[in-house]
Amino acid sequence: MPATGRRSRRVAVLRCIVAALVVTVLLAGLAVLVFWLVVRPKPIEYTVTGALVKHFNITAPPAAALNATFYLTLAADNPNRRVSMRYESLELYVHYGEGEGAPQLAIADVPGFHQPSRNETRLEVRAVARAAPVADRAARELDHDRAAGQVAVQVRVSARVCFEVGRVRSRHYDMRAVCSPVVIGLSPKSARSFPSVPCDVAIS
Ligand SMILES: *[C@@H]1O[C@H](CO)[C@@H](O)[C@H](O)[C@H]1NC(C)=O
Ligand SMILES: *[C@@H]1O[C@H](CO)[C@@H](O)[C@H](O)[C@H]1NC(C)=O
Ligand SMILES: *[C@@H]1O[C@H](CO)[C@@H](O)[C@H](O)[C@H]1NC(C)=O
Numbered sequence: 052m053p054a055t056g057r058r059s060r061r062v063a064v065l066r067c068i069v070a071a072l073v074v075t076v077l078l079a080g081l082a083v084l085v086f087w088l089v090v091r092p093k094p095i096e097y098t099v100t101g102a103l104v105k106h107f108n109i110t111a112p113p114a115a116a117l118n119a120t121f122y123l124t125l126a127a128d129n130p131n132r133r134v135s136m137r138y139e140s141l142e143l144y145v146h147y148g149e150g151e152g153a154p155q156l157a158i159a160d161v162p163g164f165h166q167p168s169r170n171e172t173r174l175e176v177r178a179v180a181r182a183a184p185v186a187d188r189a190a191r192e193l194d195h196d197r198a199a200g201q202v203a204v205q206v207r208v209s210a211r212v213c214f215e216v217g218r219v220r221s222r223h224y225d226m227r228a229v230c231s232p233v234v235i236g237l238s239p240k241s242a243r244s245f246p247s248v249p250c251d252v253a254i255s
Contacts, residue, residue: 089133090216096128097228097250099206100173102235103242107197115190116182121145121157121235123206125174129166134214136166139223141210143176147189149231153205154189156180200238205231208250228252 101124109117123143129136141161146153157178166172185193196202208228214221230250236242 091132092134093130095136095226095252095254096126096130097208097230097252098126098128099230099233099248099250100124100126100245101242102233102245103239104202104235104237107202107237109185109190109193109197111194112187112190115185115187117156117180117185117190117193118182119157119180121176121178121180121204123176123178123233125176125206125208125230126171127166127174128171129168131168133168133216135168135170135216137163137213137215137220138166139163139211139213141174141208143174143178144207144209145178145180146205146207147185147193148203149205154186156183156185156204197237201234201236201241203232203234205229206233206248206250212254224254226252226254 101122103122105120105122107119109115123145125143138161140163143159143161144155145157147156148154157180159176159178161174161176164172193202206228207230208226210226212224212226214224228250230248233248235245
């Protein structure tokens with residue numbers, strides 16, 4: 052075969068490959084765009100809508116221990132029209148004070164559930180601290196709160212979820228919500244005037 056023929060054939064093959072690549076990229080982009088337009092994903096929202104604490108008592112330091120039963124109501128809102136959610140597990144933690152390093156007071160497990168699209172699910176959670184060990188400084192502050200009649204906590208939610216569109220299920224995601232500060236009055240009357248606390252939600 053003459054050299055020019057071989058070259059022109061190589062150019063034709065190259066042109067074909069480039070065209071195929073361009074078409075593939077365009078089709079992939081179109082698929083993503085159509086998916087986005089059809090599904091229109093919206094963020095999941097969490098709100099603490101009720102909080103009450105009972106049996107709140109703490110021993111004096113050193114070796115302080117806390118008793119408390121936290122009754123928390125959370126609204127988990129899935130505003131999506133086409134996306135439903137499967138919660139495989141959900142844990143709720145009550146931490147004392149604000150910030151990352153706030154000490155943990157109580158924990159609760161919520162059984163998994165399925166949340167349909169456009170649905171707000173109310174979660175009623177009871178987290179119990181039974182003779183939970185507390186550092187000296189936090190114990191003194193908690194005792195001060197007891198006397199003052201209100202305690203400020205941080206509610207953290209950690210869940211493992213899948214998203215479903217029709218029958219297609221996504222991979223597992225870790226969802227975290229942080230609600231802070233949640234100020235809980237210790238008198239039985241205060242639960243009636245609890246102001247809702249919105250949470251920061253992150254999915255990874
Ligand atoms: C906490 O509760 C346990 C029993 O559940 C009790 O023995 C302990 O004295 C209580 N502590 C406080 C500080 O009330
Ligand atoms: C709180 O605990 C103290 C002991 O640390 C106990 O004397 C007191 O009765 C307890 N109060 C309540 C309301 O349980
Ligand atoms: C949300 O879904 C749950 C579980 O399917 C259901 O019990 C609840 O009534 C729904 N809430 C609304 C507001 O549709």
